[in-house]
Amino acid sequence: MSAAVENGGHGFGRGYSNWRRVLSPTGNTGDGIFRILMLLVALLMVAIVLAMVLALAADAMPAIRQFGFGFLTARQWDPIKGEFGALPFIYGTVMSSLIALAISVPFSLGIAIFLVEQAPHYIARPVGFLVELLAAIPSVVYGLWGIFVLAPFLRVYVEPALAKVFGWLPLFQGSITGIGLLTGGIILAIMVTPIISAVVRDVLAAVPGSQREAALALGATKWEMIRVVLVNGAPGIAGAIILGLGRALGETMAVTMVIGNRAQISPSFFDPAYTIASAIANEFNEATGDLYVAALVELGLILFLVTFIVNGIARLLVWNVTRKTGGVGRAA
Amino acid sequence: MTALTALCTVLAVGALLIILSYIAWQGIGSINLQFLIDRPRPVGEGGGIGNAILGSLMLLGISSVIGLPLGIAVGVYLSEVGTGRFSGAVRFIVDTLTGIPSIVTGVFVYAVLVLPMKHFSAFAGGVALALIMIPIVARTTEEMLKLVPHSLREGALALGAPQWRVTLGVIIPAAAPGIATGAMLAIARVSGETAPLLFTAFGSRFFPKSLNEPIASLTVQIYNYAISPYDEWHAQAWAATLVLMVLVLGINIIVRFLTRKKF
Numbered sequence: 001m002s003a004a005v006e007n008g009g010h011g012f013g014r015g016y017s018n019w020r021r022v023l024s025p026t027g028n029t030g031d032g033i034f035r036i037l038m039l040l041v042a043l044l045m046v047a048i049v050l051a052m053v054l055a056l057a058a059d060a061m062p063a064i065r066q067f068g069f070g071f072l073t074a075r076q077w078d079p080i081k082g083e084f085g086a087l088p089f090i091y092g093t094v095m096s097s098l099i100a101l102a103i104s105v106p107f108s109l110g111i112a113i114f115l116v117e118q119a120p121h122y123i124a125r126p127v128g129f130l131v132e133l134l135a136a137i138p139s140v141v142y143g144l145w146g147i148f149v150l151a152p153f154l155r156v157y158v159e160p161a162l163a164k165v166f167g168w169l170p171l172f173q174g175s176i177t178g179i180g181l182l183t184g185g186i187i188l189a190i191m192v193t194p195i196i197s198a199v200v201r202d203v204l205a206a207v208p209g210s211q212r213e214a215a216l217a218l219g220a221t222k223w224e225m226i227r228v229v230l231v232n233g234a235p236g237i238a239g240a241i242i243l244g245l246g247r248a249l250g251e252t253m254a255v256t257m258v259i260g261n262r263a264q265i266s267p268s269f270f271d272p273a274y275t276i277a278s279a280i281a282n283e284f285n286e287a288t289g290d291l292y293v294a295a296l297v298e299l300g301l302i303l304f305l306v307t308f309i310v311n312g313i314a315r316l317l318v319w320n321v322t323r324k325t326g327g328v329g330r331a332a
Numbered sequence: 333m334t335a336l337t338a339l340c341t342v343l344a345v346g347a348l349l350i351i352l353s354y355i356a357w358q359g360i361g362s363i364n365l366q367f368l369i370d371r372p373r374p375v376g377e378g379g380g381i382g383n384a385i386l387g388s389l390m391l392l393g394i395s396s397v398i399g400l401p402l403g404i405a406v407g408v409y410l411s412e413v414g415t416g417r418f419s420g421a422v423r424f425i426v427d428t429l430t431g432i433p434s435i436v437t438g439v440f441v442y443a444v445l446v447l448p449m450k451h452f453s454a455f456a457g458g459v460a461l462a463l464i465m466i467p468i469v470a471r472t473t474e475e476m477l478k479l480v481p482h483s484l485r486e487g488a489l490a491l492g493a494p495q496w497r498v499t500l501g502v503i504i505p506a507a508a509p510g511i512a513t514g515a516m517l518a519i520a521r522v523s524g525e526t527a528p529l530l531f532t533a534f535g536s537r538f539f540p541k542s543l544n545e546p547i548a549s550l551t552v553q554i555y556n557y558a559i560s561p562y563d564e565w566h567a568q569a570w571a572a573t574l575v576l577m578v579l580v581l582g583i584n585i586i587v588r589f590l591t592r593k594k595f
Contacts, residue, residue, distance in 0.1 A: 034496035038409040042422045045406055045470075048463065049425055052436070055443045110340030118334050119341075129588055130345045136584045137351065138524025140551045141573050144558045145351050148358075148566070190347055197344070223333050243431070250433025252527040253555060277435045277527070284439065284531055300439040304432060311431035315424065 052304060060298035062290050071298060077263035077279075079287070084295035086302065088263040092181065092273035093303075096255060097248035099185025099269070104193045105241055109230075111193070112200035117226050128201065135194035143257030146187045151178035151258055154186070159270055174268035177260075182269040184259035188248045196244040199318060203236030204229060206322045239317025246310040250303060252277040276303045352577070359574025362567045368575070372537045372553070375562045381572045383539045387454070387548040388576075390540060391533060392523055394458025399465030400515050404504075406466065407473025407511075412499050423474075429467040437463050438528035446532060454540060454547035457533025461522040468521060472514025476507040513587050520583035524576065526551035550576045 057064075063071065063084060074085025111131060115124045155178030166172040207229045215225040230237070260272020261282055276299045287293045366380060373379030410423050441460040446452055480503050488498040504511070526549075529535075534546040535556065550572055557569035 028494040028496075030497070031495045034499070035413055038405060038413040041402060041405040042409045042414060042419070044402070045422055045425055045429070045466070049429065051444070052432075052440050055440055056436075059443050107340045107344065110337040111344055114334070114337035114341045118337060127341060127345060130348055131341070133581065133584060134344065134348050136520065136524075136580055137348075138526070138551060138576065138580060140526040140555050140558070141351075141355070141524070141577065144554060144569055144573055145354065147558060149354060193344055226333075246431045250431070250435065252433065252435040253551075257555075257558060277433055280435050280439060281527055281530055284442075285534075297439060297443070300436050304436045307431055307433055307436075308428055311428045312424070314431075315427045 053301075056297055056301040056304060060294050060301050063294035063298045066291060067295075071295070072302075075265060077274075079283075079289075079292050082291065084291065086276075086295075086299060088265050089274055089276045089279050089299060090302075091265045092184075092259065093249055093275040093277070095181055096184040096188055096259065096273065096275060097245055099182065100188030100192055100248045101241060101245060103186065103189035104196060104244060107189075108193050108196035108200055108240070108244070109237070111197040112204055113226060113230075115197075116201055116204040117222075117229065131194050132198055133194075134190065135198070139191070139251060139253040140257075142187055142191055142254035146183060146254055146258040150187060151183050154178045154183055163270075170267040171269050174266065174270045176270055177272075179258060179260045179272060180268075180270050181259060181266075181273040184255045184273065184275070185269075187254045187258055188251055191251060191254060192244040192248050195247055196240050199240035199243055200233075200237055203233040203240060203318065203321050206236070207232045233321060235317050236321030239314045239321070242310055242314035242317065246307050246314060249310065250277055250307045252281050256281050276300075352581075355570065355573050355577055358567070358570035360571075362571035363574065367568070367571060371539055372548075375564055379568070381550065381553060381568070381575065383536065384548040384550045384553040384572065385575065387533070387536070387540055388523060388550045390454055390543070390547060391457050391461060391529070391549055392519055394455060394543065395461035395465055395522055396515075396519060398459060399462030399518070400469055402462070403466040403469025403515075403518070404473050404511060406470035407477060408499060408504070410470065410474040411477035412495075412503065426467045426470050429463075430471070433527070434460075434464055434525050435527035435530075438531050441528065442531040451544075452532060452534035452546040454533055454543040454545065457529050457547060457549070458543075460528035460532045461525060464522050464525060464528065465518045468518040469511075469514055472517065473507075473511050476510030476514065477503060479510065480506045509590070513591055516583050516587050520580050520587075523583075524551060524580050526555050 067074065067084065071084065071086050072090065073087055074083070075087045076083040076085045077088055115128050115131075119127065155176055159172075159176045159178065159182070162172045163176065211228055211232055212225055215228040216222075220228065255275050256278035259275060259278060261274050261278055262272040263274045263279070264271070266273070280296050280300055280303075284293075284296050287296055366378065368380060368385065369382040370378065370380030371383040372381070406422070406426060410419060410426070413419075414422060437460050441456050441463070445456040445459060449456070484502060484506060485498060488502045489495070493501070529549050529552050533549055533552070535552040536546045536548040538548075540547045554569050554572050554576065557565040557572070560566070
C-alpha cells in the first residue's frame, strides 16, 4: 500500500491503478469489493480495541484528573467520603492470582506431562477432554459451588489445619470464615488449571521427537528425557503460565462470590479482600456521582491495559514455540 | 514420577466430577415443569426461570446474529486475504481480545451503548456477548480454513473463478463443519457469561417484551439467587445451574463427538 501512497505525486491515474492492483491482483471487480470488505472487517477489530481504550479513558477522565498516579498507591476506598484509592484492589487481584498460580502451575505441568509423555493414547484423549471440560464450566457456577461447598469445606477442615501448622506466619493468622483471599485463590486455581495445562500440552507436543530420541539414545532415563523436553519448551511453558495469569487477573464472578469484597490490605490469607474485577461487578450499578463512576471505570481501564499486555507477552512466547513445528494453539 | 503426574490428572478430573455431581444432586430436586416455565416470584411463592431461559436464548440469538458473521469474516481475512505485517497485527489483536476480561467488555458496552440510550437493554447485552464471540470464532475459522488443501484453491482458480467466488463457493463450504464447530463452542462459552451482562442486559423478573428493555438471563439469575439470603432461592440457583450446565456441557460434548475423528 505504501507504493500507492508514494506514487500519489505522479497523478491520479497512476496511483489509482496501483491501488487497484493492491486490492485486486487478479483485476476482477468482484475481488476488489471482496478484499475491501474483508479489510474493513479486519480494521473493525483494530477499531474495537482502540474504541475500548478511548471510551474507558474518556469515562475515567474525572478520576484521572483528580487523583493522577496517586490513584494507584492510595490505600483508602471510601466512596462516601470521596476517597478513591486502587491499592487494595490491585493487592487483592495480584495476590489471589499468585495464590492461584502457585497451586495451579505444578498441577498443570503434571497433567500435561502425564497426558503427552506418559499416558497411552486411549487414556490421554478422553482424560484430556475431561480436563478441558473444567474450562467450560461458567464462572458463576464456580462461584455458586465456592459459596456453598468449597468455603464451608475450607472453614471446617483446611483453614484450621493451616492455622495450626503455619500459624506462626502472619499469612495464616486471623479469623477463620472460609470467605477470603485464600478461597478466591483456590477457586481461581481450579479455573486456570485447564487453560495452563492445555497450552503446556500443545507446547510439549511441539517439542521435536528427535530431542526425546537423542536424550534416550544418550542413556537418559525416561524422567531425564522429560526434563530435556521441559527445558526445550520452557519459553512456551512460561507463556502458558502468563496466559493463566491473564485469565486469573480478569476473572470476575467466581472470585466476587467468595473473596469477601472488603477493600483492605490484610497480611492474612484468611481475611476478606477485593479484586479490581469484583469491585466493578459489585459497585458499578450502585455508584452515584461522576467521580465514583469514573474511579470504577479507571479500575476497568487498568485491568484492560494490564491483561492486554500480559496476554500479548504470553501469545508471543507460545507462538514462538508452537509455530516452529506448525502446532495449532488450541486454548482459548 | 508417573504416579505423581497421574495423581495431578486424577485430582483435576476428580474436581470436575465432584462439581458436576454436586450440581446434579442439588439441582434435580427443584426442577419441574412449573419451574421451567414460570417467572420469578417472591420468596415462599415458588416461581421459576422461564423468563431467564427465554432471555438467555434471546441474548444468544442477538449475539450470534452480530458475532458469527463478523467473526467468520475476520477468520476469512486472516486466512485468505490478509498478508504481511498488518494481518499479523490483526491476528495478534484478535488473540489478545480473547483474553480481555469480560467485565471490561461489559463496562465498554455500558459506556458506548447503555449511557447514550439511557437504559439497559437486551440489545446491549447481545452486543457485549458478540464482542466476546468474535475473536473465538475468528481464530477457529482461520485454523479451519487453513486446513483446506491448497490444491482446492489452485484448482478453482485455474478454472478461471475469481478469488471471491473461490473463497465463498469452494473454500468456506469445504471448511463449513469446522467453522460450525467453532461457532458452537463460542455460543457455549458466552452462554455461561455473567459479568458482561450485569451492566448491559441487567436482568428482569418478567418475561421479555422487546429487545429494547432489560432482560433476564440464566447466569445473572443464578448470581442474584446465590448471593441472596434465602434457602429457597439457593435451591432455585442450583436448579437453574443444572439447566445451564446441561446446555453448556451438551454443546461441548456434541462438538467433541462431531470432531472426534479430526483431533
